[in-house]
Amino acid sequence: MGRIFGLYRRLVAIRIRAQMQDRSSFLLETLSTVLVSGVTFVTLALVIQRFEGIGGWSLGEIAFLYGLVEVSFGLMDMIFSGFDPRDFGNRVRLGTFDQMLLRPVDITLQVFSSEFIVRRLGRIAQGAVVLAVGLHLVEIEWTAAKVLYLPLVMLGQIAFFGSLFIIGSTITFWTVESIEVINIFTYGGAEMMSYPMHIYPDWLRRFFTYLLPAIFLNYYPALYFLNKPDPFGAPGWAAFLSPLVGAGMLALSLAIWRVGIWHYQSTGT
């Protein structure tokens, strides 16, 4: 276990150092990420103010939900950089993945540590600012349970988004053309999860409840933190499923990943 962690640290350190070689371009890229995603939220905030909230949620409440999802997604995008389906598809095509299979280290660990894109900090920082604004605007009645549960919700979301990346990368073993389809789920899913889910049509919400159980990662935990009633009458413990759903999705995606590797080794490309 110590050896695995040591290797992970070494491999990631290399990736980080490579990006830091050109410090000015790194800073510029990070800054531009902050600006782009910042402008998106400012626009949204203006719209929300104009219409006095979305679906009965105030600007502060939406900022809380939005910021939380942004921070989690940004963290995932950084930690799971190696599983980003676009880059992973290229690695398979260029044979870099074969080179990993030739090394006596767990293949999942190798892919996981094959990239670590630091400029995602831009999106994380932007999300953190929005989250801070949200926390400032809404008076959350903090309890010990809420303080302890907030990081768990984020972990659940990171695991959930990460599992989508892993499934997306697995699909590139079969076809590279459908990457855009899986990106709709990953990026589109994150986008949809930034808003309270009761504003969506029933079929869409059902999809995100039963097929891709995203609703347990953002909406129900948010209701709990914001002390809001549940319009769908789900049991109270639905708010606490986030870490469980996240871990479950991650386990499922890793199982699919194993199947994908076996398929890849059976067919080659």
Place this chain on the structure above:
Amino acid sequence: MRRMPIVVRELKKTYQVALQRRGALGALRSLVNRKTRLVRAVDGISFEIAPGELVGYLGPNGAGKSTTLKILTGLLVPTSGEVQVGEFVPWRQRRSYVAHIGAVFGQRTSLWWDLPVIESLELLQHIYDVAPGKFRHNLDEFRKLLDLDAFVDTPVRSLSLGQRMRADLCAALLHEPPVLFLDEPTIGLDVVAKERIRQFIRHINQQRGVSVVLTTHDLSDVQKLCQRVMIIDKGRLLFDGQLSKLQERFGGRRQVVVDFGERYEAVQVEGAEVTQHEGQRATFEFEQGTISASELIGRISARYRIQDLQVREPDIEATIRRIYEQRLLG
């Protein structure tokens, strides 16, 4: 060092290749109803390689060389057949197996693109868990043999192809594998760089007893390096043995080139075919085993006046080309 003989029995690998339909409607139809065609990349190959052998695996593009090598290195699972390398079945125990082999796929690097060579090598030390003393010792030796010092601090992306191949060979051997697989190790290199790579391969084979399997379509690799050659085409092994035996078996035709003392209208001798006749020079080609060179020269001199002559050994390249062609004909 561990001894790892390689045993391959009736190895087969079949790919399903999707057939393209024509036109926009065709593309749609392929989505719903995929027509596939079976391609036999490797079609029943068997061989054994003893520890310490240096074997050339020769064949034209698409013959099945790379597929075989991918199976031997654990990257690919065969459709049927057996492979045993030492105590391992490559694709079943891939992770523990690859710790005991070295592999260089000529067109790809196992090094980190944006790292200086030395840092890549140090990283591999940790990945293969090589003891520091062993690592130092091997690195020192390979640095000298491969002359790495000039570019050891250069990022891999800035290396020339030859330099990169030298760095990759070093990387593949730091953990002292008993078996080394090389896929086209000299492809794209100039004559000097090729020779340096060959010297190194010969060295680690002879001095360290590393078994080497190398694929190539460069015949001089085989002639200069390999005691044994395997020729593959269309997934089947056409020949497996000593290079010299190849000539005998496939009857490489020898030539006697004669300069006559005078001009003859037509020359003809029993047991040989005249393939060229211009001015006072004629080329006789004859099958090995049917007649000896001295016998033929005797017959020629009995009829014509010889001024000078030379005997030419068969050209390997031509022999191999003929093997492929014969196979093409049936």
